[in-house]
Structure formats: structure tokens, C-alpha cells
Amino acid sequence: MRLLITGGCGFIGSALCRRLVKNPEYSVYNLDALTYAADPSSLNSIKHLPNYTFIKGDIRNSQLVSEILTSNKIDAIMHLAAESHVDRSIDGPKIFLETNIIGTYSLLQAATQYVNSSHGIEKFRFLHVSTDEVYGDLEEDDAAFSETNAYRPSSPYSASKAASDHLVHAWGRTYNLPVLITNCSNNYGPYQFPEKLIPLMIISALQGDPLPVYGDGRNIRDWLHVEDHVEALEAVLLSGKIGETYNIGGNAERRNIDIVKLICTTLDKQRPRRDGKSYHDQISFVTDRPGHDRRYAINAGKINEQIGWEPVHTFTDGIENTIRWYLDNEAWWKPHLQGKHK
Numbered sequence: 001m002r003l004l005i006t007g008g009c010g011f012i013g014s015a016l017c018r019r020l021v022k023n024p025e026y027s028v029y030n031l032d033a034l035t036y037a038a039d040p041s042s043l044n045s046i047k048h049l050p051n052y053t054f055i056k057g058d059i060r061n062s063q064l065v066s067e068i069l070t071s072n073k074i075d076a077i078m079h080l081a082a083e084s085h086v087d088r089s090i091d092g093p094k095i096f097l098e099t100n101i102i103g104t105y106s107l108l109q110a111a112t113q114y115v116n117s118s119h120g121i122e123k124f125r126f127l128h129v130s131t132d133e134v135y136g137d138l139e140e141d142d143a144a145f146s147e148t149n150a151y152r153p154s155s156p157y158s159a160s161k162a163a164s165d166h167l168v169h170a171w172g173r174t175y176n177l178p179v180l181i182t183n184c185s186n187n188y189g190p191y192q193f194p195e196k197l198i199p200l201m202i203i204s205a206l207q208g209d210p211l212p213v214y215g216d217g218r219n220i221r222d223w224l225h226v227e228d229h230v231e232a233l234e235a236v237l238l239s240g241k242i243g244e245t246y247n248i249g250g251n252a253e254r255r256n257i258d259i260v261k262l263i264c265t266t267l268d269k270q271r272p273r274r275d276g277k278s279y280h281d282q283i284s285f286v287t288d289r290p291g292h293d294r295r296y297a298i299n300a301g302k303i304n305e306q307i308g309w310e311p312v313h314t315f316t317d318g319i320e321n322t323i324r325w326y327l328d329n330e331a332w333w334k335p336h337l338q339g340k341h342k
């Protein structure tokens with residue numbers, strides 16, 4: 001199977017590439033524009049493999065995408081390229097619309113033209129990787145999101161992802177493109193860019209900086225280890241029913257403040273502060289994010305029942321291993337703290 005991964009130099013995309021190239025029956029082509037969020041060094045362990053190819057380019061360049069599809073006889077696109085950080089979408093929404101909406105549109109157009117003109121529709125798949133944030137938020141006692149929940153996005157990021165999901169559905173329905181959509185909860189794990197909650201807290205703690213917690217810290221997210229997510233993506237690609245959406249979650253709802261406290265407790269054991277104090281002393285509550293969603297929770301029953309996927313990492317083990325990884329891989333994250341990345 002010849003796979004085009006978009007956004008393969010990002011956090012989840014790189015985990016997906018590292019997983020898929022282990023199987024010699026896959027040829028993996030990674031198309032990434034190398035924005036601030038990309039780190040090609042996340043792929044150092046696989047970059048010399050014969051079944052891995054990196055292509056620097058923008059998903060909005062439909063001529064380039066068409067050439068890649070045709071010349072490599074691509075069987076499936078796994079679309080992860082996106083602007084992905086909610087806070088950045090609040091400060092500057094335009095690039096989110098351009099990348100997440102227009103970028104997805106360009107890919108859909110190129111894919112539709114490709115299957116109609118040369119590849120044929122039967123064997124092709126377009127897997128669109130999206131977020132649970134498209135469903136908006138929940139009260140504490142509401143049932144978890146299922147695939148039939150109405151879309152109610154709150155942030156420019158989630159609105160742009162919701163728009164892209166609708167486009168993918170429409171291209172499936174109108175042009176018969178064989179599409180699949182996944183909506184996943186918050187991911188964590190190695191190689192995550194240090195602007196996201198878990199690496200931000202680990203690294204800020206180690207740097208002796210304040211640990212900024214939005215509002216009262218009682219916002220709840222469901223957390224999934226990135227390796228479980230990419231396993232689910234492969235499973236949906238191979239066994240998902242065309243036109244369907246699958247929610248992917250970790251059964252691990254946690255309040256933000258509890259995550260930050262867990263990180264502090266774990267670091268107190270794994271790398272005690274030199275002054276003998278606890279990392280908890282660095283926690284600092286800051287003004288809440290505008291439009292901050294209260295709670296996300298995923299009902300992953302459909303993917304479990306129909307495809308047989310379930311997460312293998314427990315949150316407790318996953319977070320401990322992730323903290324250990326950041327302690328052991330300062331050379332990976334240190335460069336991201338310089339200049340605009342901070």
C-alpha cells in the first residue's frame with residue numbers, strides 16, 4: 001500500500017510515519033511544509049529506510065499534490081497537516097482557515113481528480129484526521145461525545161477543523177471519494193511541540209518557570225497516548241467503512257489541574273528540584289482562555305465494536321513514560337524554546 005501522509009513532521013504525523021514504515025508492505029510518502037510546529041528530527045530513526053520518502057511542500061499546492069499522487073501511484077491519503085494550536089488560532093485565525101479549510105479542499109480536489117483520471121476509486125481511501133473539539137463542550141454530567149453529536153465548535157481552530165470535516169463528508173457524498181473521518185481526543189506522548197499542555201508543563205517545570213493553568217484548572221479533557229492514536233488510524237484505514245466517522249478516545253478524563261499536579265509529583269520523584277522544594281510551588285493560575293471549553297469526553301464504542309481497536313496505554317504509565325522521555329531528550333526540545341517558539 002502506497003500512503004501519502006500529510007503533516008508527517010508534526011507530533012502525530014511523525015508517530016504515524018514511525019509506525020507505518022516498520023511494515024515493509026507500506027511505502028510512506030510524507031508531505032510537510034515544515035511550519036514552526038514541524039521537526040524533521042522526529043523522523044531521524046526512519047529517514048534512511050527505503051520505504052520512507054520526505055517531500056517538502058504545501059498541501060495547498062494542488063499541482064504538487066497531483067504530481068505526488070500520480071507519480072507514486074498513491075493508494076491512500078492520511079491527512080494530518082494542520083494548524084493545531086487553539087491559543088494560536090485565537091491570536092491569528094487566518095492561517096487556520098487557509099491551512100485547515102483551503103488546504104483540505106485542495107487535497108480533496110487533487111484526490112478526486114486522481115481517482116477519476118487514473119487510479120480508480122475502489123482501492124483508494126482518503127482518511128481525514130480530526131478532533132473531538134468539533135463537538136463543542138460538555139457539562140460534567142453530560143454523556144460523552146458520540147459520532148452522532150451535532151457539531152458545535154467554540155474556537156477558530158475547532159471551527160476550521162469542523163469545516164474541513166464537512167468538506168470531506170461532502171466530497172464523499174457528492175463526488176464518491178472514498179472518505180473516512182476520525183475525531184480524536186487530546187493526544188500526549190514523545191515529540192510533542194512544547195506549546196501543548198503536557199510538554200509545556202514538563203519543560204516549564206524543569207526550567208524553573210511558572211506553570212500557567214487557565215482559569216480554575218477544572219476544565220476536563222480526555223487523553224490518549226499518541227501511539228494508541230496512530231494504531232487506531234491504521235485500523236480505520238484498513239477496516240473502516242467508507243463514508244463513516246469514528247471517534248477515538250483514551251477513556252482517561254482528567255482535569256487540567258490534576259494533570260499539572262501529577263506532572264509535579266512525578267518530577268519531584270524523577271528529577272527533584274535542587275532547592276529541595278516541590279514543583280507544585282511553580283503552579284500559577286492565569287486568566288482563562290476566551291471561549292474555553294469546559295469538558296470533552298469521547299465515547300469510543302463504535303471503533304471498539306466495529307474495528308476492534310482499544311487503547312493499550314494507561315494514562316498513569318503513559319504520562320510517566322512521557323515525562324521520562326522529555327527528561328532524556330532535552331536535545332530534541334531545547335531548540336524549540338528559542339526565539340518565536342517560546
Ligand code: NAD
Pocket residue numbers: 006007008009010011012013031032033034035036037038039057058059060079080081082083084085099103129130131132161183184185186187188193
Ligand atoms: P502538529 O501541529 O504537531 O503538526 C502539524 C504538521 O502539519 C506540522 O508538521 C506542519 O509543518 C504541517 N503543516 C502545517 N501546514 C501545512 C501545509 N499547509 N502543508 C503541509 N504541511 C503543513 O499537529 P498534531 O498535533 O500532530 O496534529 C495532527 C492532526 O491531528 C491535526 O489535523 C490535528 O487537528 C489532529 N488532532 C490533533 C490532536 C492533538 O491532541 N494533537 C487531537 C486530535 C486531532
